[in-house]
Every structure is written in C-alpha cells, then in structure tokens.
Amino acid sequence: MPTSTAIKESNIDVLIIGAGPSGYMAALWLARCGIPTRIIDKRANEVFTGQADGLQSRSLEIFKSFSEDCFDWVTMDQAWKCANQMQEISFWSPNEDGIISRNSRIPDSIPGISRYTESVIHQGKIEEWFTESIKQFSGGKIQVERPYLPVSIKIDEDKKDAQDYAVEVLVKKLSGDAAKTEQFGSKVANGLFRAFDGDQDKYYGDGIGDEDPNDFEIIRAKYVLGCDGAHSWVRKQLDIEMEGEQTDFVWGVVDIVPITDFPDVRLRSAIHSKDHGAVMVIPRENDMVRLYIQLKEVDRDPSTSDAKREFVGKVDDKLAKTKGRIDRSKITPETILKQAKEIMAPYSIDMTDNTWYTAYQIGQRVANAFHKSNRVFIAGDACHTHSPKAGQGMNVSMQDTFNLGFKLALVCKGLAKQEILLTYEGERMKVARDLIAFDHKFSKLFSSKPQVPNAKILEGEAAGVEMDEFHQVFLQGSRFASGTISDYENSLLINKDGSTxxxxxxxxxxxxxxxxxxxxxxxxxxxxxxxxxxxxxxxxxxxxxxxxxxxxxxxxxxxxxxxxxxxxxxxxxxxxxxxxxxxxxxxxxxxxxxxxxxxxxxxxxxxxxxxxxxxxxxxxxxxxxxxxxxxxxxxxxxxxxxxxxxxxxxxxxxxxxxxxxxxxxxxxxxxxxxxxxxxxxxxxxxxxxxxxxxxxxxxxxxxxxxxxxxxxxxxxxx
CATH class of the missing domain: 3.40.30.20 (Phenol hydroxylase, C-terminal dimerisation domain)
Structure with missing residues (x-):
C-alpha cells in the first residue's frame, strides 16, 4: 500500500458508496438540501437495461415530491408519465382437466390508497432522471464518480462532534477495463454476474493491484452511506451479518417482445401450471414484457459446492450447499423461454427483441444492524434481500434512503442533534422484517405446486397450494407492497403518545x-x-x-x-x-x-x-x-x-x-x-x-x- 503522505486527501460531509437506487435517492436528498456530497461507484458505466423495473405507489409519490412545477428539466415524475401503468392482475391456475385457465382479475393496486398505481419502467431510465435532478439541485457539483473502488474504511471513535470528519475511506481509481460491468456467457445483456454469491469478493480482490499513489485518495467524511448491493463491501467491513433463509428455488427472468396468443399478456398475470411450475407476466413500457419463470432443471457448478455463503441462517433445501452454485453458463434466454412455453400451454409464446435476462435464487435476509457508531450506514440491498416478484427491491431500497437522507441533511447543516440518525435503523429495520415475512409467504406460495380442483390425492402426495389462499396472501400484501403504510413508531421524530x-x-x-x-x-x-x-x-x-x-x-x-x-x-x-x-x-x-x-x-x-x-x-x-x-x-x-x-x-x-x-x-x-x-x-x-x-x-x-x-x-x- 502506498504511503499516506503521497496520497490525495479530501473532506466531504457525506460519502455515498454505490450508485444504485438507494445511493441515487440519498444523493438526490442531499443535493436538494445543499449538503456537500460525493457518490462513487465501482462500475465504469450506468445500468444499460434490465435489473429492477417495478415502481410502487409510494415511490411514485416520492418522485413527484422532487418534481415541482417550476422545474424546467426532465424531473423524477417522468417515471409516471413514461412507465407502463398497471391496472389489473389476472390469476391463472389448473382447471379440473389440469389446463391453465383464468380464475379472476382484480385491481393491481388497492383502489384509493394513492393517486398513483404500480408502474413498470427499467432502472436505467430512472437513474437518468436521478442524475439530471441531482445535477440541477447541486449546480453540477454532485455527480457519480466512476470507477472508484473503496479499499479501506476506518471510524475515529474519538471524534464525538457531529460535524467532525470522523470516517476515513481509502479509495482507488480503477481502469476502465477493470471496472467494466461483466456479462456472462451471452451476447444478450444479462445480470448473471451480479446475481450470485462470491463474485464481489473476487472483484474486490482483483481490483487492488497497482500501487501508484496517484490512483488512490483518502476521503474523510462526517458520514458514510453504503448502498453497494447485496454483497456489500461496506457491510462486511462493519462486521454486520445477514440473517435469514436461502431457498433452492431458481427463477429465470427475461425481457422480450412476446409473440403469443395468451390473452392476458398485457396484464400482470400470475400463472401456475399443473406440473411445470409458475410464471409471472409483467407488461412493460412500449411493447415489452418481462417474464419471471420458475426453472425446474438447473445445472450446478460442482467446484462451488463448498463455497462460503455470506449469511447466517437456515437453507430450505438441505442439499443446497453441497449442490454448489448455479452453472450460469448453462442459462440462456432460450432455456428460460422453453420453461415458459411448458407453463403457458396450451397457449403459445415465442420471443423477439430479447434485451436482457438473468437468473437468481430466492433468499430472504435482513442485516442485524443498519449502522456502525452512528457514522456509517447501510441501505437497500446491503441490508435486506428478497425475491423480486412483489416488486419491492428498488422501492424499499429508495425508501430506506428517503428516510435517512433528510436526517443526514438536518445534522450536517447543524440544525438537529445527531441522535435523530438513530431513528433510521429502528424505522427501516421494522419495514425490512415485515417485507421479509411477506416475501417469504408470497414466494413460497408462488413457487409451490398448485392444487388441481377435484383431483385425487395419492397417499403420501402433497395436496398442493390452494389458489384461493394465494389470492388472499396477494391481496393482504398489496397494501404493504404499495409502500404507503410504512408505520414508524415512537422516537425523537414521532410522537404517538397523544393518540386516542x-x-x-x-x-x-x-x-x-x-x-x-x-x-x-x-x-x-x-x-x-x-x-x-x-x-x-x-x-x-x-x-x-x-x-x-x-x-x-x-x-x-x-x-x-x-x-x-x-x-x-x-x-x-x-x-x-x-x-x-x-x-x-x-x-x-x-x-x-x-x-x-x-x-x-x-x-x-x-x-x-x-x-x-x-x-x-x-x-x-x-x-x-x-x-x-x-x-x-x-x-x-x-x-x-x-x-x-x-x-x-x-x-x-x-x-x-x-x-x-x-x-x-x-x-x-x-x-x-x-x-x-x-x-x-x-x-x-x-x-x-x-x-x-x-x-x-x-x-x-x-x-x-x-x-x-x-x-x-x-x-x-x-
């Protein structure tokens, strides 16, 4: 490591590590409030397509709150204008003959809960609007700095004053090639590299090699925010553990323009087949559709069977650890669509204009702490992970930093006591745990075999999931999923003592x-x-x-x-x-x-x-x-x-x-x-x-x- 005297040094109020949805939301808040801020990301490029796509009602309300009428640029509420606004969801399951049939259509969002309904548009466009608004609010002073890799982080516990630069982060400027977003085994853009355990450790290990002092910088910050994803480097440096479960359900995701006779392809649709699994249809902007498909047969990479997993807790499938990780080289858009064809039969489906795909294992995990010393905080996927079918990942992540951002601004401006920052963990950890409880129930029901009406059940055979139960869980979860009912308990900033x-x-x-x-x-x-x-x-x-x-x-x-x-x-x-x-x-x-x-x-x-x-x-x-x-x-x-x-x-x-x-x-x-x-x-x-x-x-x-x-x-x- 180069000597510190040869390295550039700088001070900043808030350093954000990671330019995903939660990092962008934090930067937006801080720019709007005039707080000196830097946001760094190890990727050399922004999200090009794919990744998160669902926007719930509360996120759209928040976007509108940063989009006043006097602003003359493309503001955050453009998401509502450009997205595919979903109005209904349809449910399909086997009839008495084992053939899928529609059994209900209901509103996709709870009527009257918000002036906005659930909508879909890809994350890259949202990040574009974040970037422009941050630029406007900060007068061009705040922009994502790429590609920067954090190397070490240290908290000076002796610095007690809220305005002290108490956190020191050593960062390294990467070469463009080293920081290029990796794809995996396909000409089609995909998220396979980012979807599974272990990649981040390898990436960080490879990223620290050149010892030229000009490549390094020491950033001293009053506060640091780790928004660096499910395999968060910041979380690991703070020795914060992820607790929860990892299932062995594997889902494929593909963005396509469908060629199909399925009548509800432009509705959000949950389809359970008798023997071939389930698929969620998500109609997107323009004429695209996203399919979430349960994959029945997935090859494993035996060389990863003993790989260390970065969470504690149980695994539903007792053999999951010995099976090893998914062999991503065997996952292609064609293999994902093949499964969809079987699920959606007798309707046909084919694809054109395939723009992105990925695969993932369902896991529900929550960090056991959201901060260290009230100086370094984690948010978004860094502190909670879950399945994407309820459309919560990007939404809850942004709402984490929507909660924290104004508190950091008040403290950095010297307007409020540092103690208000402690309310972040209590308020958002409860939301995260509620999310995991909902997602655990919802994803398990979605991934399970459905019950066929009037079918004879053989001795020793499971009856399957009653579809009415699945509908009820969906309805109960819709209010929570909207993000509009997050309920914060008594604290310095909430007083319920006067409630009657x-x-x-x-x-x-x-x-x-x-x-x-x-x-x-x-x-x-x-x-x-x-x-x-x-x-x-x-x-x-x-x-x-x-x-x-x-x-x-x-x-x-x-x-x-x-x-x-x-x-x-x-x-x-x-x-x-x-x-x-x-x-x-x-x-x-x-x-x-x-x-x-x-x-x-x-x-x-x-x-x-x-x-x-x-x-x-x-x-x-x-x-x-x-x-x-x-x-x-x-x-x-x-x-x-x-x-x-x-x-x-x-x-x-x-x-x-x-x-x-x-x-x-x-x-x-x-x-x-x-x-x-x-x-x-x-x-x-x-x-x-x-x-x-x-x-x-x-x-x-x-x-x-x-x-x-x-x-x-x-x-x-x-």
Whole structure:
C-alpha cells in the first residue's frame, strides 16, 4: 500500500458508496438540501437495461415530491408519465382437466390508497432522471464518480462532534477495463454476474493491484452511506451479518417482445401450471414484457459446492450447499423461454427483441444492524434481500434512503442533534422484517405446486397450494407492497403518545381520526385562498428538507373564535421568541426550516385573503408576499366541479380543527389540538431534537439581488 503522505486527501460531509437506487435517492436528498456530497461507484458505466423495473405507489409519490412545477428539466415524475401503468392482475391456475385457465382479475393496486398505481419502467431510465435532478439541485457539483473502488474504511471513535470528519475511506481509481460491468456467457445483456454469491469478493480482490499513489485518495467524511448491493463491501467491513433463509428455488427472468396468443399478456398475470411450475407476466413500457419463470432443471457448478455463503441462517433445501452454485453458463434466454412455453400451454409464446435476462435464487435476509457508531450506514440491498416478484427491491431500497437522507441533511447543516440518525435503523429495520415475512409467504406460495380442483390425492402426495389462499396472501400484501403504510413508531421524530385509539391500520388521534400517526400523509386536494387553484396538498410539501406544520383552523366564519385563535398564534409565531425563529438561522428565509400552512374550512368566496393574520401570508426580505401558505380545504374546483373537503378526508371537525406536524419525508409526526396549548406542544416537539440557531448568522441578503433561481436552489436553512 502506498504511503499516506503521497496520497490525495479530501473532506466531504457525506460519502455515498454505490450508485444504485438507494445511493441515487440519498444523493438526490442531499443535493436538494445543499449538503456537500460525493457518490462513487465501482462500475465504469450506468445500468444499460434490465435489473429492477417495478415502481410502487409510494415511490411514485416520492418522485413527484422532487418534481415541482417550476422545474424546467426532465424531473423524477417522468417515471409516471413514461412507465407502463398497471391496472389489473389476472390469476391463472389448473382447471379440473389440469389446463391453465383464468380464475379472476382484480385491481393491481388497492383502489384509493394513492393517486398513483404500480408502474413498470427499467432502472436505467430512472437513474437518468436521478442524475439530471441531482445535477440541477447541486449546480453540477454532485455527480457519480466512476470507477472508484473503496479499499479501506476506518471510524475515529474519538471524534464525538457531529460535524467532525470522523470516517476515513481509502479509495482507488480503477481502469476502465477493470471496472467494466461483466456479462456472462451471452451476447444478450444479462445480470448473471451480479446475481450470485462470491463474485464481489473476487472483484474486490482483483481490483487492488497497482500501487501508484496517484490512483488512490483518502476521503474523510462526517458520514458514510453504503448502498453497494447485496454483497456489500461496506457491510462486511462493519462486521454486520445477514440473517435469514436461502431457498433452492431458481427463477429465470427475461425481457422480450412476446409473440403469443395468451390473452392476458398485457396484464400482470400470475400463472401456475399443473406440473411445470409458475410464471409471472409483467407488461412493460412500449411493447415489452418481462417474464419471471420458475426453472425446474438447473445445472450446478460442482467446484462451488463448498463455497462460503455470506449469511447466517437456515437453507430450505438441505442439499443446497453441497449442490454448489448455479452453472450460469448453462442459462440462456432460450432455456428460460422453453420453461415458459411448458407453463403457458396450451397457449403459445415465442420471443423477439430479447434485451436482457438473468437468473437468481430466492433468499430472504435482513442485516442485524443498519449502522456502525452512528457514522456509517447501510441501505437497500446491503441490508435486506428478497425475491423480486412483489416488486419491492428498488422501492424499499429508495425508501430506506428517503428516510435517512433528510436526517443526514438536518445534522450536517447543524440544525438537529445527531441522535435523530438513530431513528433510521429502528424505522427501516421494522419495514425490512415485515417485507421479509411477506416475501417469504408470497414466494413460497408462488413457487409451490398448485392444487388441481377435484383431483385425487395419492397417499403420501402433497395436496398442493390452494389458489384461493394465494389470492388472499396477494391481496393482504398489496397494501404493504404499495409502500404507503410504512408505520414508524415512537422516537425523537414521532410522537404517538397523544393518540386516542389504535386500529389495524395504525394509531390515531380523534382530532384527525383518519390520519394515522407515523405514516405518510395521504394526499387530497385543497384550494388556494388567493387564486382558487386546486393543489394536492402533497405538492405543496415538496421534498426539500423542511418540516411542515399544518394548521387546520376550521370554519373561521361560522366559528369566529377560530379566527381569534389564529390571531393569538400570530403573536407567538411572529415574535422574536418564536420557536420558528429559534430554529431558523439568522437572515435565512423565515420558512426555510419550518414551513407553516394554514388550511381553513370556510368557502373561499366568503372570506378575504387579508382577513387572516400576518403569519399566514408572511413577507420576505424584499417584502414579497407568500400567497401559497393559505388555503381552504372545502369547496369545488372550477374546471371539473369536483368536491373538495380535506376535513372529511382526514376526519377533522370543522369547529374543533387540529394541528398536524409533518416530517420532511411527509410522515405524520404528531397531531395536537388547534389551540394555544396545542401550539406549545408543537414547540415542545421541536425542542426535543432541534438546535438553537440564534448564533448561526448568515450573510444578509442584498435587496438588489435577482434570486428567481431560489425555487430550484436548496431551500433548507438558506
């Protein structure tokens, strides 16, 4: 190893290792919040095709939250516009004659759970939109640096301050040939190299050879995030184990344009054959279709029978370890399609325009820790792996860092205590374990032989899976799979102590009886007081690092005392001792840390904009009025005459009102009463983890500055 004195050195707030979906989401958050960040990846090129393709409702909501109307580039919500939006799923299983037949069609997503449905588009396009948005938000300062290989990582435990550069990572610049994404035994693009144990160790071992100091760099970071996949180098350096199961079910995946007479090829379809296994049909963008096919006969590589596996736990197939790994050289698109033909008979299927394929073994594993010393974190496949049929891999991975990203931003900006980072493991490990439990049940049912109606069962023969049971598991799992019901428990950032009742769907406060505390806020329409423009409330709470206080003031005309309460709020929120002022840097925009929205329940034409107190329509340093923080939650839209009543949607009384505190990731942190005492509870919430900013004095903003770019630049504490 070269001497450290000869190696380039640098400092950065956050270093992200791995440019997959979770790494990109982290970089997007940090760029949006103005945090100095670097993201490195050992691959010389981006994803060209294939890999993950399913986007669940919550991921599409998150993409929209980074896609404000004022942005003039191709933003993240392009995914919804370009993807194949799936509306139905059909179920096929053997009839009494053993021939596959359709037994039901149901909505692919739970109706009403989100304004988005499950959609499909390949990961490479998503990464393109990530790249462009990160570039725009960071002014070109943050981009994926390729190909860089991490060599060593060290945490200095003596550095206790949250702003210390406590993590040192030695990285090496690779040659293009060494970092080229490897294919395996076919002219068709495939993911076989990345799909099985052992490759990563070999890759890292081969990658460290040349000792030229110019190839190395020491990066010192306040925080490091390992988003480097299922065989994570970062996880191994932290001695974090993966716990769970590895089955011996082998599935092939192929992306094709089908030539077929199967009637449901443009629906998501689950097909169970009598004797030949199962296939999942996923219609994709343009005229492509992805097939997930259970492979019955797969050759093994005997030389790998004693290969070390990097997880602890049991293996369903007792002979799996002695069989060795899959012989990938024997897997081709043709062998995968051959199996599909047998499953889908008597319907025919052939292929053209085959663009990608892979194979994998199903395993369900979760890391036993998601961080080390509250300085180095792992996310995505680095801390949980599972089968892809429920469409969760890319989604849960991105949602991991959507959870962590804003917390890192708040800490790096010196706005919040470092302790908030500890909430990441508790919140996302529960999601990961719930995912594994669902996937274990779903994949086992999917991979098992189906029951044939009225068939005689021979002595000693298994009855097979009842298809009604499979349907019920799918239906039960759809709500979870959507990603919209992730429920975070009590912590520094969530307070459920005020909840009045608990249901299967979550914890609730009677003041907002349909709003589950700890979950993301369901979005419904509101109307601008100044212009009657319809807004989805989520679109007024974009992902930019700010907390939101939603003041539901009720009907201020029918109940004049509600307007009196708002006027009392004005004294608290506009004064020099306001908690909003306390936690906002001096000379920063008044709403750049805590953004307050007021949603009343009076018809818009029955009250005037300037009837409301000043805090609902504040002016900035140039005396520009904020017209977009005051709304009515009731009425009708002009264009399509649609009824608007967000009070009904959220279960809020138009007389009593309520106050909701939302985290920057739009999860409901607390529900309190609409009163002066309720506002004091809001203050107590922030007092628990925020840092006084009265001595953090930013330069005064010059009155002659032209700052129309403020809508695109970071908004957090500026």
């Amino acid at each position: 009742h608990k249901e299967n769907s979550g914890d609730f406060n009677a003041l907002a009886s349909k709003v589950p505390i700890g979950q993301r806020l369901y979005s419904d329409q509101i109307l601008g007081q100044c212009d009657h423009r319809p807004w989805h409330i989520a679109d007024r709470m974009a992902s930019d690092g700010r907390f939101r206080i939603l003041i539901f003031a009720g009907d201020v005309k029918q109940y004049p005392e509600n307007m009196e309460t708002l006027n009392k709020f004005n004294d608290s929120l506009m004064g020099p001792k306001s908690f909003v002022t306390k936690y906002t840097p001096v000379n920063a925009f008044y709403n750049s840390v805590i953004d307050i929205l007021t949603i009343h329940a009076t018809l818009r034409n029955d009250i005037e904009f300037y009837d409301f107190p000043e805090f609902t329509r504040q002016k900035d340093f140039k005396k520009r009025t904020d017209y977009w923080s005051l709304f009515t939650g009731v009425g009708k839209t002009h264009a399509d005459n649609v009824k608007v009543d967000i009070y009904e949607t959220y279960g809020i009384c138009k007389k009593a009102g309520a106050i909701l505190i939302l985290r920057p990731d739009s999860h409901v942190a607390e529900v309190v009463e609409f009163s002066v005492d309720g506002l004091k509870k809001v203050e107590a919430y922030f007092d628990a983890f925020m840092i006084d900013q009265s001595k953090n004095i930013l330069p005064e903003k010059p009155l002659d500055v032209i700052d129309s770019d403020r809508f695109v630049k970071p908004k957090l504490a500026v």
